[in-house]
Structure formats: structure tokens, C-alpha cells
Amino acid sequence: MSETVDIGYANLALAYILLLIPLFLIVWYRVPMLGQTIQGIVRMTLQLVLVGLYLEVVFRLDYLWLNGLWLLVMITVADVSVVRGTGLRLRFFALPLFAALLVGLGAPLFFFIGVVLRRPMPLEAQFAIPIGGMILGNCLRADIIGIRNFYEAIHKDEKAFLNALAQGARLGEATRPYLRNAAHAALAPTVAVMATVGIVSLPGMMTGVILAGADPLTAIKYQIAIMIAIFSGTALTVALAIWLTMKRSFTGYGTLDERIFRK
Amino acid sequence: MEISEGKKLPPAVRLERVTVRLGGKVVVQNFTFDVPEGRKVTLTGRSGSGKTSILRCILGFTVPDEGAVYVTGERVTAESVWELRTRLAYVAQEPELGAGIVREVLERPFQYRANRDFRRNLEQTPQLFRQFMLSDELLAQPVSKLSGGEKQRVALIQSILLDRKIFLLDEVTSALDRAAKQAVLDYFRPRADLTVISVSHDTQAFNDLVVNIGNSRERE
Numbered sequence: 001m002s003e004t005v006d007i008g009y010a011n012l013a014l015a016y017i018l019l020l021i022p023l024f025l026i027v028w029y030r031v032p033m034l035g036q037t038i039q040g041i042v043r044m045t046l047q048l049v050l051v052g053l054y055l056e057v058v059f060r061l062d063y064l065w066l067n068g069l070w071l072l073v074m075i076t077v078a079d080v081s082v083v084r085g086t087g088l089r090l091r092f093f094a095l096p097l098f099a100a101l102l103v104g105l106g107a108p109l110f111f112f113i114g115v116v117l118r119r120p121m122p123l124e125a126q127f128a129i130p131i132g133g134m135i136l137g138n139c140l141r142a143d144i145i146g147i148r149n150f151y152e153a154i155h156k157d158e159k160a161f162l163n164a165l166a167q168g169a170r171l172g173e174a175t176r177p178y179l180r181n182a183a184h185a186a187l188a189p190t191v192a193v194m195a196t197v198g199i200v201s202l203p204g205m206m207t208g209v210i211l212a213g214a215d216p217l218t219a220i221k222y223q224i225a226i227m228i229a230i231f232s233g234t235a236l237t238v239a240l241a242i243w244l245t246m247k248r249s250f251t252g253y254g255t256l257d258e259r260i261f262r263k
Numbered sequence: 264m265e266i267s268e269g270k271k272l273p274p275a276v277r278l279e280r281v282t283v284r285l286g287g288k289v290v291v292q293n294f295t296f297d298v299p300e301g302r303k304v305t306l307t308g309r310s311g312s313g314k315t316s317i318l319r320c321i322l323g324f325t326v327p328d329e330g331a332v333y334v335t336g337e338r339v340t341a342e343s344v345w346e347l348r349t350r351l352a353y354v355a356q357e358p359e360l361g362a363g364i365v366r367e368v369l370e371r372p373f374q375y376r377a378n379r380d381f382r383r384n385l386e387q388t389p390q391l392f393r394q395f396m397l398s399d400e401l402l403a404q405p406v407s408k409l410s411g412g413e414k415q416r417v418a419l420i421q422s423i424l425l426d427r428k429i430f431l432l433d434e435v436t437s438a439l440d441r442a443a444k445q446a447v448l449d450y451f452r453p454r455a456d457l458t459v460i461s462v463s464h465d466t467q468a469f470n471d472l473v474v475n476i477g478n479s480r481e482r483e
Contacts, residue, residue, distance in 0.1 A: 159355070162324055163353070165322075165324075166352075167375065167425065168425070169375045173375050173376070251341070254323075
């Protein structure tokens with residue numbers, strides 16, 4: 001297979017010409033998101049340039065502690081994003097969710113690198129950072145859906161939830177139907193992607209490996225392994241996130257602590 | 264407010280100087296109330312007088328700001344409440360039965376560990392349906408098709424099947440016609456082992472003691 005084809009900065013600038021299409025449509029139809037779109041494009045560019053520069057250094061040095069530290073930064077940012085996305089209070093959720101993300105990312109990541117790829121160092125920058133990012137990105141989306149679904153459903157369905165407690169259910173028994181629904185909502189998108197991958201879409205990992213010059217069969221092997229790692233990571237992190245946050249979100253009497261919701 | 268009994272048994276329910284504030288507003292103030300085992304009591308009073316808050320305190324869904332609540336002599340705390348709830352039945356004015364057909368709904372709480380031993384009580388379902396003037400055919404109907412009065416009686420039957428002894432009833436006969444209401448009263452009134460605390464504007468139904476919140480009176 002061929003080598004990676006680099007994009008020159010001038011050519012990259014040409015890519016921005018494509019933006020004229022959505023910008024024209026937004027202006028023509030007066031879609032009220034012009035400012036938001038421009039801000040999004042600027043942020044994407046700046047963030048990726050900065051991260052690219054930083055990762056150049058990280059990859060060049062390839063210090064295990066620095067790679068680990070970067071993963072922790074990624075988890076911290078994901079942690080805050082998830083809590084903000086759920087409409088819940090950071091002080092109740094930040095710590096348990098951090099632990100859930102750490103385990104939900106760490107377990108499939110180290111299995112992927114250590115067992116599937118058989119790399120001697122599980123924190124090698126070339127693998128740990130991109131694969132960790134893919135798993136974490138999916139965990140973030142699934143956690144927002146799962147956690148929000150779980151707490152909002154109990155809040156809205158308070159009468160039925162309290163009725164279960166009044167009928168003698170322990171907290172785990174009373175919350176089980178809500179946990180089941182939340183897990184379903186959180187995992188359904190990943191399952192749908194797994195069921196259509198390769199036909200409806202060529203996912204980022206596979207595309208990246210092909211663009212890097214590998215043959216398509218190598219790319220699909222990576223893709224299968226990463227899909228499994230993502231699914232395991234999201235399932236683990238959603239279950240752990242709900243389980244760990246429950247300890248702070250319910251009173252000793254089993255009722256939902258209303259202080260967890262941001263007003 | 265107390266009914267003197269001369270027995271050594273603790274009251275089925277005791278509220279001791281209970282004060283509840285909700286959103287900074289006092290809804291129950293310094294309320295003391297004993298219900299001996301087997302008595303049928305009605306709490307009445309205007310809307311917002313704290314009747315439902317009292318039931319919530321007994322169930323541990325509202326924690327009193329002051330005072331204490333006891334069920335069969337045991338104080339309701341975060342530790343004890345889980346076991347104490349297995350002695351209580353709560354039936355709301357609009358019972359939350361969940362989705363599904365009536366038979367499934369009746370069986371649902373028996374999945375909980377605390378109720379598994381009572382599963383064989385489900386055999387009494389047809390008899391209780393007849394006693395509460397409900398057709399057996401309702402068992403195969405979806406809950407969504409039940410009328411308000413049918414839902415109230417299904418919820419009552421569910422509590423009876425769970426073998427509870429203290430019934431907290433919130434306007435539970437409000438949607439029943441005269442005959443169905445009488446059937447409910449005929450079940451509870453002669454049962455000396457069942458204690459009833461009913462929140463209702465109907466002060467004739469369970470009238471061993473009628474407590475008008477904020478203006479109490481006794482009837483013996």
C-alpha cells in the first residue's frame with residue numbers, strides 16, 4: 001500500500017471553500033445559527049491545531065507518564081462535559097463519574113493494546129491516545145444519554161418509583177426498570193452502528209488506517225477490535241456511572257435527592 | 264390525639280411532635296397522633312393541611328423537620344424504614360399501577376425479595392375480586408382500560424395480597440359507587456388485625472377516630 005498522503009497548509013485552506021455551501025444555505029434560509037456555526041468552525045480549527053501541536057510533542061517524547069497524564073486530562077474534560085450535558089450538579093457527580101470513566105476507558109483500552117495488539121507498553125502514545133480518544137468519545141455520549149435518562153425518568157415517574165418503595169422494594173429493585181431503560185437508550189446507538197458499519201458508514205478508525213497506507217483487511221481488523229472495545233467501554237462506564245452516582249443521589253430513605261438537579 | 268387502650272402493645276403508628284416544613288412553609292406543626300393496632304382512623308381537613316405529608320412521614324418519603332414517627336413501636340429511620348415499609352400498605356387516590364395487564368401488575372411486587380414469601384397469596388385473587396365487586400375478566404385486561412374505581416380496588420387487593428397489616432389510604436374510595444365502597448368497608452371494618460389510616464373528606468367510612476387536622480375531634 002502507498003504511504004500517507006500529507007495535506008499541505010495551502011490545500012487545507014482550500015478545504016474551507018466547502019464551508020461556503022452550508023454558510024450560504026444558513027444565510028439564504030436565515031437559519032438562526034450563523035454565529036454559532038462560525039464560532040464552531042473557529043473553535044474546531046484552533047482546538048485541533050493546538051492538540052495537534054501538543055500531540056506532536058507527546059508522540060515525539062512518548063513518556064509513559066505524560067501519555068497517562070494526557071489520558072487523565074481527557075477523562076477530566078469528558079467528566080465535566082457529561083455532567084454539564086446531563087443537567088445535574090457537578091459536586092454530586094464529578095467524582096463517581098470520573099471513577100466510572102477511568103475504569104470504563106482503562107479496562108478495554110489496556111485489553112486492546114496489551115492483549116489484542118500485544119504491545120509491551122499499554123500507554124504507548126501511538127495507540128493509547130487515539131484509541132483512548134475513540135473509546136472515551138463514545139463513553140461520553142453514552143453516559144450523557146444513560147445518566148440523564150435514568151435520573152429524569154425517576155424524577156418524572158416519582159409516583160411509580162415511590163409506589164415500588166412503598167411495596168417493599170429495596171433501592172436496587174425499585175431502580176432496576178429505570179436502569180434497564182437507561183442502559184437501553186445509552187447502548188442502542190452503538191449497537192445500531194455495529195449493525196450497519198461498513199455498509200451505511202465507513203467509520204473513522206477504518207478510514208484512518210486506510211488513509212495511513214494500510215490495506216483494507218488490516219483496517220477492518222482494527223475496526224472490529226475497536227468496535228468491541230467501544231461497546232465494552234460504553235456498557236461498563238454507563239453501568240458503573242449509574243451505580244456509583246446512585247450512592248450520592250438518593251437519600252437513606254430511598255427518595256431522590258432533589259439537590260442533584262441544576263435549577 | 265390518642266385512643267386509650269390499656270394494652271401494653273405499642274401503637275401501630277405513632278407520630279410524636281412532628282413538624283414538617285416544605286419550601287419554608289410549615290405544613291404540619293407539632294402533631295402528635297397514636298393509632299392503636301386494629302383501629303380504623305380518618306384524617307380529614309382542608310387541602311394543604313398536611314394530611315398527605317403525614318402519610319409520607321409514616322412511609323419515610325418525607326423526613327420530619329422535628330419530632331419522630333414510629334411504626335409498631337420502631338422509630339422510622341433511614342436504617343429501619345426498609346423493613347417497616349413491609350408492614351405498611353399505601354394506596355393512593357389515583358394508584359400508580361404501571362403498564363401491563365392486571366394479572367401481571369398484581370404479581371409485580373412479589374418479585375421483590377421482601378414479598379417473595381407471600382407469593383402463594385396470589386391464589387386468593389379471584390376471591391378478593393369477587394369480594395370487591397370486580398369481574399374475573401379484568402385480570403386479563405390492560406391496566407389502561409380500567410376505570411378510576413377499578414384501579415383503586417385493584418391497588419387495594421394488591422396490598423391485601425402482600426399481607427400488610429397497616430393500611431395508609433389516600434382518598435381511596437373517592438371513585439367508588441356506594442355498593443363498591445360498602446364492599447371495601449365490609450372487608451376492613453371487622454378485621455381486628457388490620458389498622459387503617461385513611462385520608463379522606465368522608466368521615467363516616469373509617470370512624471373509630473376522626474382527626475380534623477388543625478381542628479381535631481375524637482369519636483369512640
